[in-house]
Amino acid sequence: MKKILAKATAIGAAALLLSACGDFDEELEILTGGEQGAYYPLGGQLSTLINENVEDYDASHFATSASVVNLNDLSDDQGDLALTQNDTAYYAIEGEVDFEEPLEGFSGMATLYPEVIQIVATEASGIETVEDLEGMSVAVGDAGSGTEVVSNQILEAHGITYDDITVEYQDFEDAADGLQDANIDAALMVAGTPTGAIEALEAQQDITMVEVEEEVSDELVNEYPYYTEHELEEGLYNEDDDAVNTLAVQAMLVAHDELDDEIVYEVMEVIFDNTDTFETAHASGAHIDLETAQDGMPIDLHPGAEQYFEDQ
Numbered sequence: 088m089k090k091i092l093a094k095a096t097a098i099g100a101a102a103l104l105l106s107a108c109g110d111f112d113e114e115l116e117i118l119t120g121g122e123q124g125a126y127y128p129l130g131g132q133l134s135t136l137i138n139e140n141v142e143d144y145d146a147s148h149f150a151t152s153a154s155v156v157n158l159n160d161l162s163d164d165q166g167d168l169a170l171t172q173n174d175t176a177y178y179a180i181e182g183e184v185d186f187e188e189p190l191e192g193f194s195g196m197a198t199l200y201p202e203v204i205q206i207v208a209t210e211a212s213g214i215e216t217v218e219d220l221e222g223m224s225v226a227v228g229d230a231g232s233g234t235e236v237v238s239n240q241i242l243e244a245h246g247i248t249y250d251d252i253t254v255e256y257q258d259f260e261d262a263a264d265g266l267q268d269a270n271i272d273a274a275l276m277v278a279g280t281p282t283g284a285i286e287a288l289e290a291q292q293d294i295t296m297v298e299v300e301e302e303v304s305d306e307l308v309n310e311y312p313y314y315t316e317h318e319l320e321e322g323l324y325n326e327d328d329d330a331v332n333t334l335a336v337q338a339m340l341v342a343h344d345e346l347d348d349e350i351v352y353e354v355m356e357v358i359f360d361n362t363d364t365f366e367t368a369h370a371s372g373a374h375i376d377l378e379t380a381q382d383g384m385p386i387d388l389h390p391g392a393e394q395y396f397e398d399q
Contacts, residue, residue, distance in 0.1 A: 115146040115350075118160055118169035120153035125279055125338070125371045126170040129199070132368035133168075133340075136357045144350065154233065155185045161343055162190040168346075168354070172233050173198060173337040174313040177385035184236055193341045194389035196355065198382050200374035201335035203280050203317050204237055208273035209266055210293035217245040217297060224253040226262035226274035237336065238275040240311070244303045259284040267292055277336065279371040281323055289324045296324065299333045307334060312385040337383040338371070344389070351391025359399075 117134055120126030130148035137146035149166075151157055157169035158179045175185070182189035208214035214223065220242070227242075227249075228234025235256065242248065255262070255271050262274035263284040276282060288294060296319055308314045317335035322328050340358075342351050358375065365372025377399060388396070 206297035348391035
């Protein structure tokens with residue numbers, strides 16, 4: 088009996104010690120993306136802010152394969168917060184494209200920054216409009232990727248199908264190399280701006296940024312809840328460049344549905360009270376702003392986030 092009592096007392100003392108050391112804080116797991124992208128450093132900054140400002144929670148961020156994996160993991164209870172593209176979140180809820188059936192278990196918090204649809208062509212190709220892509224060799228992103236889905240929608244909206252072009256399934260770096268080597272004529276890229284692959288290409292090759300016609304962009308914004316209109320600013324890649332009309336999807340933050348409303352509210356406060364700190368983590372963080380935090384929101388808001396927006 089004395090041994091049992093002594094053991095119980097030791098266990099109780101250890102528990103009190105661990106509690107006093109904060110080891111019983113609630114864990115918040117933030118799913119991000121690859122370490123070379125924007126999601127990972129932005130998730131890291133969010134983790135730091137939570138740890139500095141939110142009591143009783145210990146946040147950690149993890150490198151992942153980004154949007155599709157993150158949403159599947161949240162749905163499987165393998166995470167609390169996640170970064171994703173808003174179009175991917177829409178497809179997950181609807182059970183379309185990369186998702187064989189609808190996913191459940193997560194809700195929207197805020198859209199963060201635009202991932203811009205950029206159509207880049209070599210000047211030598213003579214391409215000036217989307218219609219000029221007909222008969223050309225065009226990189227549309229990796230097969231089945233978010234970029235490829237967007238490329239297909241943009242082309243179809245301009246009356247062009249894959250039968251009308253030579254399709255090249257290539258990521259940004261391969262597409263930039265293909266343009267540089269004149270192996271392809273144009274590429275569609277979906278990324279934060281300025282995009283490094285295009286900057287590197289422009290330094291070696293004369294390029295044209297192709298405009299999405301305003302009539303077409305209006306139609307797509309009305310048809311799909313995740314698109315927003317966007318303008319590539321004058322001189323973005325070359326000081327002689329004019330402004331170019333296009334579209335964007337949004338990088339967004341989502342939360343597990345079972346995450347307490349109060350903690351989601353506090354995380355929202357942490358983000359929008361400290362927006363200036365995100366740019367230090369990645370240039371895309373400069374776009375995080377309460378004024379645009381519901382632009383392109385394609386899914387229902389988490390109640391904690393909804394309450395935060397109402398209070399603002």
